[in-house]
Amino acid sequence: xxxxxxxxxxxxxxxxxxxxxxxxxxxxxxxxxxxxxxxxxxxxxxxxxxxxxxxxxxxxxxxxxxxxxxxxxxxxxxxxxxxxxxxxxxxxxxxxxxxxxxxxxxxxxxxxxxxxxxxxxxxxxxxxxxxxxxxxxxxxxxxxxxxxxxxxxxxxxxxxxxxxxxxxxxxxxxxxxxxxxxxxxxxxxxxxxxxxxxxxxxxxxxxxxxxxxxxxxxxxxxxxxxxxxxxxxx
Amino acid sequence: xxxxxxxxxxxxxxxxxxxxxxxxxxxxxxxxxxxxxxxxxxxxxxxxxxxxxxxxxxxxxxxxxxxxxxxxxxxxxxxxxxxxxxxxxxxxxxxxxxxxxxxxxxxxxxxx
Numbered sequence: 001x002x003x004x005x006x007x008x009x010x011x012x013x014x015x016x017x018x019x020x021x022x023x024x025x026x027x028x029x030x031x032x033x034x035x036x037x038x039x040x041x042x043x044x045x046x047x048x049x050x051x052x053x054x055x056x057x058x059x060x061x062x063x064x065x066x067x068x069x070x071x072x073x074x075x076x077x078x079x080x081x082x083x084x085x086x087x088x089x090x091x092x093x094x095x096x097x098x099x100x101x102x103x104x105x106x107x108x109x110x111x112x113x114x115x116x117x118x119x120x121x122x123x124x125x126x127x128x129x130x131x132x133x134x135x136x137x138x139x140x141x142x143x144x145x146x147x148x149x150x151x152x153x154x155x156x157x158x159x160x161x162x163x164x165x166x167x168x169x170x171x172x173x174x175x176x177x178x179x180x181x182x183x184x185x186x187x188x189x190x191x192x193x194x195x196x197x198x199x200x201x202x203x204x205x206x207x208x209x210x211x212x213x214x215x216x217x218x219x220x221x222x223x224x225x226x227x228x229x230x231x232x233x234x
Numbered sequence: 235x236x237x238x239x240x241x242x243x244x245x246x247x248x249x250x251x252x253x254x255x256x257x258x259x260x261x262x263x264x265x266x267x268x269x270x271x272x273x274x275x276x277x278x279x280x281x282x283x284x285x286x287x288x289x290x291x292x293x294x295x296x297x298x299x300x301x302x303x304x305x306x307x308x309x310x311x312x313x314x315x316x317x318x319x320x321x322x323x324x325x326x327x328x329x330x331x332x333x334x335x336x337x338x339x340x341x342x343x344x345x346x
Contacts, residue, residue, distance in 0.1 A: 001263050003255055003346045010252050013241055025267070028315045028343055056278030058267055067267045067341065069278045074239045099239055137239075 001030055008032045009071065016073040016135050020050055023067045025058065052225055073137040074099065075163070075222050077215075080125055080153045081144035082109035084207035085168070085214070089141075090118045092215050098139070103128045105149060125153035139164035139218045141198060145173075151180055158190040164221035166198040166214060247280040247291030251345060260285040261345040262306035266293050270321070271336035281340075285310050293340050294320070306342050315343040 005021060009032055012019040022043075023030040033039055039047050043061040047068060050056065054072040058065055077093050079086045082104035093100040101119040104110040110122035121128045129152075134140060140157035142150035145168060154177075157165045167177060174196040181191050199213025200220065243249050247263075254261045264281040266273075274295035281291045281299060283306035293302060298320045309316055321337025 001343055001345050006248060006252055006255070006263075006345060010248055013248070016239070023265075023341070023343075025317070025341065056276075067265070069265065076239045 005030050005032050013071050013073070016137055018051055018070075018072045018137070020047055020071065021069040022047070023069070025065045025067055052223065073135070075137050075139065076100065077139045077141065077218060078103065078134065078153075078157075078162075080104070080140065080142040080150055081168075082106070082111075082115060082120065082122075083143055085143050085210050087114060088208035088211035089214060090115060092211055093218075096215060096219065098215070098218060103153070104144065125149065125156070129153065129156050134160035134162050136161045136163055138162050139166075139221065141166045141168075141214050141218070143168040143198070143214075145169060147177065147180060151177070151184065154194065155181055155184050155186055158186055158193060163225055164195070164218045165193055166195040166217060168198045168210075169196060171197065245290070247282045250290045251280075251282040254282070254284055255345055260310045262309045262342055263345055264293055264302050264306055264318075264340050264342045266338055267317075267341045268339040269336060270338075273336035273338050275338075281306075283307065283310070294338060298338070298340075302340055302342065309342045309344050313344050315341065317341055 009019055009021055012034065018035040020033045021030055022033055033047055035051050041061065043066060046059040046061060050068045050070040054070050056069045058067050075098055077098045077100040079089060079100060079102045082102050086102050090100050101121065102110065102115060103121045103123065103125050105122065105124045107122045110120050112120065134157055140153060140162045142154050144150050150167060154165060154167055167174065169177065178191050195217055199210055200216045202213050204210045204213040241249060251261050251263055262283045264283065266275055266277050266279045269277055275293055279293055281289055281293045281302055283289045283303050285307060287303050287307055289303050293299065302318065305316055305318055318340045
């Protein structure tokens, strides 16, 4: 392995950015491909697929055998609001492989009693996201219903290109939210990425069912990154 | 499944390989490139080895690491990458195998 390739790969992994190490198994030459880099032909198609699935493997292309080692950051879920839905969502998300953190400045809601074993921030989203910024391997679900708490986090999620952005509330509530976000400087394209009403339409009624719908929509958005799938992030 | 979103720097084989390199050590990197049947570690898993036979990571959960380390020390010496294959199906080629019945292919290369 080329030492420079190893250094580059580790730097990308530390920064929570996706990268693939492409090794020609015939002559041992290797290089790093970052997400969004253009690679032509069959090899390029295989690389694009590996970025989506996160699966590593050998591929035949251009008469050669390449090994693609896909290094995707661990996806995670940031929830704004320590509410009933979040109580159900926390264990489900962890089981599904999406570590979850919760931000809610209302210290009566954000208590360890209500959220055992959950990374909980009883603080304003502004302060928490300053310390640990969002990124494109983070999903954000805003479920407080309170613009004072949700709006800043939603704008930050759109700016950080989070792979999923969802917001709880009816269509009417969301229409008002859209106006506020536009006033905060979000573009119309950005605002169109918000999933609202939140969650896949499975007819969810209880908080736990809404949690399932949010988790399902998060997974769909993650697995269809870069694809035009109905119901997923564009 | 990991609960942390950050690299476990103390245990991450590729981070350790980079640190060894910075310390001036000769290093080999072994990578699982193909698996058949029930294999203990997924494709892409790494074992990193130095010239003294110290190693970190895993390509099989312990079944064939000893043999990979021996080969890796040779690869560090020669600089020539090798493709190793382990499994119950080819016991004539290797004395060690995978008790789970799977087969794995491991690519061993020198760093630099």
